[in-house]
Amino acid sequence: MRAKVVALGVGIAAVCTVPLAITVTADAAPDVVLSRGHPVLASSAKDAARTGVMAVDGDPATRWTSGTPAITQWLRLDLGRAQAVTRVRLIWDGAYARAYRIQVSADGASWTDLHRETAGDGGTDDVKRLKGTGRYLRVLATQRAWASGYSLREIQVYGPGPAVKAIPVTSAPATVPAAARGLTDARKRELAFQLVSTAENSTLDWRGQYGYIEDIGDGRGYTAGIVGFCSGTSDMLALVSEYTRRSPRNRLAGYLPALRTVDGSDSHAGLDPGFTTAWKRAAADPVFQKTQEDERDRLYFGPAVTLASSDGLRALGQFAYYDAAVMHGMSGLRRIRAAAMRDVRTPKQGGDETLWLDEFLDVRVAEMRTEEAHTDVTRVETAQRAFLRAGNLDLNAPLAWRVYGDRFAVRK
Template structure:
């Protein structure tokens, strides 16, 4: 799991141009973008109850950021929720979640776990915990690293979205490949050149998995914003994912 300090020592002053992804307005844009990538909907708050196995080898995928039963983040989410509210519908499944961690198994989860997740998702405490874990594990570390690399809002989003799909190790691998091809702004490189290298590496990584081989969340969304020179991720935004068109005009 990620912590903010996991990205290494040292820091740089955040980019002076534009606002960062952690600005509330920009963060809301980020949540809507990822929701279109993950759930084909701009309404990210409608995804607290989402749960299914998408056959990507990670077991159940659920919630606003795609917490997975096979990758540890779902387990930590349910543990933190249970610490706040011990009698919740998901608490009885903690032993099974610990057993299946690292696998795609449903053993001990079926048949009741999906219904329990949907019941828990009606609880504002669980909703709040999902948001806290999204930020702790993915959003805050990714934005922090992007700022250290001298990236503006679009680059911060590119890091965040890569973290969401590929996790810490996958993100680090993509970033390492990108930096072997182009220097980030913090090391004197051109921001747009570096971001193209990062998105190239991201698409290459996505094509390694059949379940993630459709790269439109990069090629017809993030790459489009980059080609338009929209490094501040400013509205209006127009993009398409999996053949569906989306826009944000304000």
């Protein structure tokens, strides 16, 4: 059993760069318990008998146990109103976290670190002298000691109070809520498409881009459609080929020989002057619209999300992989990922999700800057990186971001 004291500035940057000063203390903080009986949301639960509620019921014989194989798991407490937090006491079961963060939030979406533990050894962690305020408090576990997951018997949050009267809680979600399921959730999937559209087409309305087509001078020929299919990178050829299979007499079928010829170059040979007009007219065909969506999912969205999920990433990481695949192709995404893995472990490998994504985005930015047409890296730095710095790994709305000088926002 141990007691630990940590003094730490707020923000992820401080967590990553400031050495932690930990001292042993035996004194008890005079503050009141703020957490007992308050609503709890868990990233997952083993079963109905081991939900997050069991960690705030005041009974050390009960416990919360995580229920999915994902390495990163969390418990979120609603303290009823904004509260100053000075101390958090965690009573671990056998399956403890070697690394975790204690965070506070005003809205349950953007999080600030109060404490970061990197050498946990189980038992009781009594973390004192914390300085932070928030309605919500989260314990974010990022490295487990046992393959079985995490298990907490009690979380006790202290502050000067007064404590808000607890709302009686009899049950809690046993699985990840829709907002945290990643891009398999329909709303998050739609958000991912909107985010890509702001970078590819400067609009949230991705469905309005079936007829978009132009040569943007990046050496890839014509760029067109909802994710920028290119005449020079094979995906436009694949799209028109599939469209022709589904609708043999379509307006674009006659351009297939030219698309095969220009594939791998920025040439328009055989496409001008009629191809752009034919593309825009084809965009009114529901079959062509559906084919664009299906090819987007087959070539980019599906493979990228599958790879991100296998790396243990949530919605933000899944989107970061998808956006990289759209710009660099799946082969380019894999190169970026491989380069990042030389220095940082993925969550699946036991690494910290935030640190992994930070490294992945660093490598992505470096790759973008090797291409003259992509030296503006705002689609990463003032969008994805901004979400990461806010601790918004689940891409929870509201969101605000900037891309190529334009501002965008999604409220819900």
